[in-house]
Amino acid sequence: MMALQLDVSLTSAAFRRRVLPWWSVYRSVDGRMPDLILDYTNDAYGLGGQKIAQPIAQARLGPSVVDGRAAGLLVEPQRSNLVARSVARPTWGPVGPVTLTALDEARAGVFPGLLITSGGASWHRAAPGNMTFEAGQSYAMTLWYGQPSAAMMKATLYSTATTPPSNLELQGAAGQLAAVVQNGGQITDIRNDQITDGLYRMRCRFSLSQTVTTTWGFGSGTATAGESVTIYGLQIEEGADATGYILSDGVAVSRGADRYTLAATGWGGLEGGTLALRATPMGAGAAVFASVTDLSGEKITALCRADGEIVLRYGALGSVEEMPTGMNALRDQAVAIALSWSGTALRLTLGGSPVQTAAPIAFGALSELRLYDDDIIAAPAPVQIGRLLHYPMPVSDAALQALSS
Structure with missing residues (x-):
């Protein structure tokens, strides 16, 4: 009968090997x-x-x-989202003969999406409701949007309460929004990025020379009827820097410092x-x-x-x-x-x-x-x-x- 001999050298080496603590x-x-x-x-x-x-x-x-x-x-x-309805929905008001269609996409687990279809003019848009912007105050705006069917999209602030009218506009293809109009105010510090497939974010800073009560609106940047853009959400904060998203659904919402x-x-x-x-x-x-x-x-x-x-x-x-x-x-x-x-x-x-x-x-x-x-x-x-x-x-x-x- 043959004797059974165990080679324990590998096992012994394993036991001798020192396991380092997690914090090492x-x-x-x-x-x-x-x-x-x-x-x-x-x-x-x-x-x-x-x-x-x-x-x-x-x-x-x-x-x-x-x-x-x-x-x-x-x-x-500390910040407040001045946009009372930060999730884009058909409750946003139309400017011009646009068609507003509720989507069901749940982008980033938050945004269902709002399809804004133009009636055939580049000023056709949808807006979340008026806010008062104080003269000389810096505001940070963050816009979440999708890939438009239109060749370009447009974001517009317009008020005839001043003479001449206060008018700020951003325009461009997805991921390439740039300031194209700055009358009675300024748009600075524009940052474009893509968060996920089909979800874009634009952040910028803006200010106005005079106090006005108005809103930002969003739509196609072309004059072709039927072209559309998809808007997901909007945040406007009083301050120079954009911060993390603050959900609001009917009233402006604040987050403590x-x-x-x-x-x-x-x-x-x-x-x-x-x-x-x-x-x-x-x-x-x-x-x-x-x-x-x-x-x-x-x-x-x-x-x-x-x-x-x-x-x-x-x-x-x-x-x-x-x-x-x-x-x-x-x-x-x-x-x-x-x-x-x-x-x-x-x-x-x-x-x-x-x-x-x-x-x-x-x-x-x-x-x-x-x-x-x-x-x-x-x-x-x-x-x-x-x-x-x-x-x-x-x-x-x-x-x-x-x-x-």
């Missing part, structure tokens, strides 16, 4: 481990080495499909720390990325100015210093920032750039993390946070650079 991917190059992990891109969160549920209350994760879905935590200012805080409980260094974050500014104005506060009220805030330059502000109210970087954040593009503080220096790097150093700061044990700072910017541009890590100690310059690359 966040280890710095000098071996430091974060005590706070907010990874909204990969839906991973940790506190003191333990995996936890997303810890920030009322966090809005998105954007949603209708806003061009992407992973991240949204931080947006996002003011996220996380108390330093179970995380936070005593005499120094490191913060690494990846954030995307989504507006043209000034924006706050993140702010940490110690028990005495001292703050360190990473932000970008209205001109786009990223700076650090640090200190207490009445004694604030600013550390400029000479580097700019670009709208809709993620920027990686890493900063480290101790009693001897405040250090900063962006996108793997050489580390910059500021004077020593008196910054003690952490009190909380904030993803806003009303003391600096009361109505910031929208931001999306992709990832934020905190290490309870300063890291080396090489590690700081790696965290921002």
Whole structure:
């Protein structure tokens, strides 16, 4: 009878192989481990080495499909959708002999669609109802629409309440809307994109020279009877930057500002720390990325100015210093920032750039993390946070650079 001999070498090797903990991917190059992990891109969160549920209350994760879905935590200012009926339906009023047909498409899970068929003039359109636009005020407009049967579509604001009439117009093929008329006002910052197959979005900023009560209307840009456009939804906000969609169905609807805080409980260094974050500014104005506060009220805030330059502000109210970087954040593009503080220096790097150093700061044990700072910017541009890590100690310059690359 032959003896049975087991080869256990492979099995033994498997047992000897060390299984790395889930948080090891966040280890710095000098071996430091974060005590706070907010990874909204990969839906991973940790506190003191333990995996936890997303810890920030009322966090809005998105954007949603209708806003061009992407992973991240949204931080947006207070806004109102001035359009009382933001979902396009036959309850929108006709301007001229147009035919309005309700569709049943459920685009992005929100919009059924409204088919607007021209009677044979380029001014034929449909509109959601009048709004009052104040002179000199910036408004952000977002339009969701489909591929038109017409060679081009047109968006028109027209009012004879002023002399000469106030008239703004955008026109073009799907994904190519451009300003063609600007009488008594301005259209700027036009952005065209395609969210999904057959769903387009146009965002722009407009202002009027005089206060008027009127509306935007939408229809074919040609004079051919029977040509049509499909409109899905409309949002108009008072402010320079368009924000995420606010559903309204009969009355204007407001959304409060996002003011996220996380108390330093179970995380936070005593005499120094490191913060690494990846954030995307989504507006043209000034924006706050993140702010940490110690028990005495001292703050360190990473932000970008209205001109786009990223700076650090640090200190207490009445004694604030600013550390400029000479580097700019670009709208809709993620920027990686890493900063480290101790009693001897405040250090900063962006996108793997050489580390910059500021004077020593008196910054003690952490009190909380904030993803806003009303003391600096009361109505910031929208931001999306992709990832934020905190290490309870300063890291080396090489590690700081790696965290921002």
